[in-house]
Amino acid sequence: MKKFINHPDAVVREALIGLSAAHPDLRVDLDGPYAARADAPRAGKVALVSGGGSGHEPMHAGFVGLGMLDAACPGEVFTSPVPDQIVAASRAVDGGAGVVHIVKNYTGDVMNFQLAADLLGDGGIEVQTVLVNDDVAVEDSTWTAGRRGTGATMLVEKIAGALAETGAGAAAVAAMGTRVNEASGSFAVALTACTTPAAGRPGFELPEDEMEVGVGIHGEPGRRREQLLPARDIAAMSLEAIMAAKPVASGEDVIVLMNGLGGTPLIELYLLYGEVAGMLEAAGVRIARNLVGDYVTSLDMAGMSLTVCRADAEMLRLWDAPVRTPALRWGV
Amino acid sequence: MDASQARAWLYAVADSIAGQADHLTQLDAAIGDSDHGVNMNRGFTAVRAALDGAPADGVRGVFTLAGSTLVSRVGGASGPLFGSALRALGKALPEQGDADTAALAAGLRAGLEAVCKLGGAVPGDKTIVDAYAPAVDAFEQAARAHSGDRDGGLAAAARAAADAAQQGMRDTIPLQARRGRASYLGERSVGHQDPGATSTWLIFQALADTVTTRRP
Ligand SMILES: Nc1ncnc2c1ncn2[C@@H]1O[C@H](COP(=O)(O)OP(=O)(O)OP(=O)(O)O)[C@@H](O)[C@H]1O
Ligand SMILES: [Mg+2]
Numbered sequence: 001m002k003k004f005i006n007h008p009d010a011v012v013r014e015a016l017i018g019l020s021a022a023h024p025d026l027r028v029d030l031d032g033p034y035a036a037r038a039d040a041p042r043a044g045k046v047a048l049v050s051g052g053g054s055g056h057e058p059m060h061a062g063f064v065g066l067g068m069l070d071a072a073c074p075g076e077v078f079t080s081p082v083p084d085q086i087v088a089a090s091r092a093v094d095g096g097a098g099v100v101h102i103v104k105n106y107t108g109d110v111m112n113f114q115l116a117a118d119l120l121g122d123g124g125i126e127v128q129t130v131l132v133n134d135d136v137a138v139e140d141s142t143w144t145a146g147r148r149g150t151g152a153t154m155l156v157e158k159i160a161g162a163l164a165e166t167g168a169g170a171a172a173v174a175a176m177g178t179r180v181n182e183a184s185g186s187f188a189v190a191l192t193a194c195t196t197p198a199a200g201r202p203g204f205e206l207p208e209d210e211m212e213v214g215v216g217i218h219g220e221p222g223r224r225r226e227q228l229l230p231a232r233d234i235a236a237m238s239l240e241a242i243m244a245a246k247p248v249a250s251g252e253d254v255i256v257l258m259n260g261l262g263g264t265p266l267i268e269l270y271l272l273y274g275e276v277a278g279m280l281e282a283a284g285v286r287i288a289r290n291l292v293g294d295y296v297t298s299l300d301m302a303g304m305s306l307t308v309c310r311a312d313a314e315m316l317r318l319w320d321a322p323v324r325t326p327a328l329r330w331g332v
Numbered sequence: 333m334d335a336s337q338a339r340a341w342l343y344a345v346a347d348s349i350a351g352q353a354d355h356l357t358q359l360d361a362a363i364g365d366s367d368h369g370v371n372m373n374r375g376f377t378a379v380r381a382a383l384d385g386a387p388a389d390g391v392r393g394v395f396t397l398a399g400s401t402l403v404s405r406v407g408g409a410s411g412p413l414f415g416s417a418l419r420a421l422g423k424a425l426p427e428q429g430d431a432d433t434a435a436l437a438a439g440l441r442a443g444l445e446a447v448c449k450l451g452g453a454v455p456g457d458k459t460i461v462d463a464y465a466p467a468v469d470a471f472e473q474a475a476r477a478h479s480g481d482r483d484g485g486l487a488a489a490a491r492a493a494a495d496a497a498q499q500g501m502r503d504t505i506p507l508q509a510r511r512g513r514a515s516y517l518g519e520r521s522v523g524h525q526d527p528g529a530t531s532t533w534l535i536f537q538a539l540a541d542t543v544t545t546r547r548p
Contacts, residue, residue, distance in 0.1 A: 076407060079408040112407060116413055199361065199366045204361070205489075216513075222517075
């Protein structure tokens with residue numbers, strides 16, 4: 001598999017060098033490594049810190065900036081960051097009002113952020129954690145690792161980030177993040193596997209006429225393999241799975257994220273979005289806000305994820321609040 | 333076990349993991365995210381460098397250094413899990429000097445408890461625990477049975493642990509994963525050997541090889 005890289009081991013670092021060169025309003029620490037707002041720490045503002053494996057760009061570093069994250073910790077490709085890195089980033093952006101960690105529900109991320117929160121707590125920095133687990137393809141159970149954190153992560157980061165910008169306290173910011181997570185459901189379908197720089201070849205083979213249903217964002221196979229269907233049926237299947245787990249009533253508002261996994265042309269995402277919009281309209285649900293594009297990716301995987309968040313007026317107001325980050329900017 | 337044996341064990345693990353990295357990653361490609369071999373190799377390469385750079389004396393220092401290095405360098409699930417295991421092993425050993433076989437058995441048990449506490453897995457979840465738990469049981473039993481051996485039963489215990497870990501690793505194949513990334517596959521995780529259990533076997537295998545080779 002061909003890639004624009006110099007050496008597989010250097011991909012994350014060299015991409016951070018490029019991110020730093022492209023975005024002077026980020027402060028990129030290559031030794032952490034982490035990316036922080038250049039104007040952090042901001043006294044009295046709750047600091048939002050997220051992170052996770054690399055390969056999901058623009059998440060998370062692309063969401064660092066005014067109105068969203070204060071810092072992001074990129075791990076190796078698809079591997080959660082280490083505690084030292086999370087501690088360094090949290091310390092760098094702590095403005096004395098507390099730190100909120102936004103953590104996707106994966107064993108590795110949960111453990112590394114937990115170890116970091118313990119170390120920060122020992123050093124006198126209180127950490128609140130928002131766990132994101134929106135992927136409805138997986139059963140919610142306390143006896144397993146539970147649901148994965150996927151597309152809703154960026155909604156949580158946007159909305160909680162906007163609340164933090166207003167000067168709200170750490171508990172309120174974390175509670176808002178949790179509320180957005182609980183209101184959200186996601187479902188993903190892939191047409192190809194992806195190729196990590198280290199592996200150099202796709203994680204699995206998928207015949208021309210088949211798709212992986214219920215995939216996550218790490219190039220892993222999904223819950224099941226099925227015959228490829230027209231986009232309309234894939235949109236319907238995804239929306240039904242979300243509505244079954246996170247029902248939305250007629251008359252309610254939602255935010256819809258039609259997200260590409262990295263290897264899907266925008267024209268196909270718009271086509272899918274049109275299908276979803278029609279179905280929601282028929283159900284009497286109003287799409288109050290939407291995003292169509294690559295926001296939470298899985299390297300070069302051809303695939304899509306649909307996220308639906310049942311949004312109240314406060315969430316919508318915070319969604320509309322100004323944001324200035326590499327990947328999301330409006331109102332400024 | 334003395335500090336030089338402890339170091340030799342960890343160097344042997346680093347060699348073994350480096351040789352098996354691709355295989356471990358392949359196992360992870362089937363039911364995970366294709367990074368286990370890469371993670372473990374990054375970790376034990378860092379452990380090797382840390383040991384090279386620090387004349388940690390005493391078995392306790394060797395294992396706590398190795399464990400802390402894994403926690404701070406690997407990330408993922410395996411970094412905190414194997415790192416905490418080695419740290420707990422170190423902390424269970426005497427402050428100074430060597431560890432006898434009984435102390436090592438207690439340390440390995442403490443390491444297992446650390447893994448279970450941190451990751452919440454129980455036997456049968458298709459994880460590290462499925463190789464580690466039987467290995468500790470076997471180590472303890474053989475250590476007691478062979479306590480009269482000239483080496484205090486270390487070689488016999490290590491061999492029994494490696495065999496039990498290998499069996500535990502093989503026994504993960506028919507299991508449906510309930511923890512870690514493989515759990516997302518549901519029934520599709522059945523029929524594949526768990527990568528973390530495989531690394532666990534390599535670690536115990538390296539221990540057996542280290543303590544049974546005659547020392548120079
Ligand atoms: N809760 C757990 N308890 C014990 N072992 C676990 C647990 N979760 C996962 N594992 C082990 O970790 C192995 C996977 O390790 P790996 O290095 O691939 O990390 P990962 O899960 O991919 O982490 P990340 O998601 O951050 O990349 C599994 O094969 C399994 O043995
Ligand atoms: Mg993995």
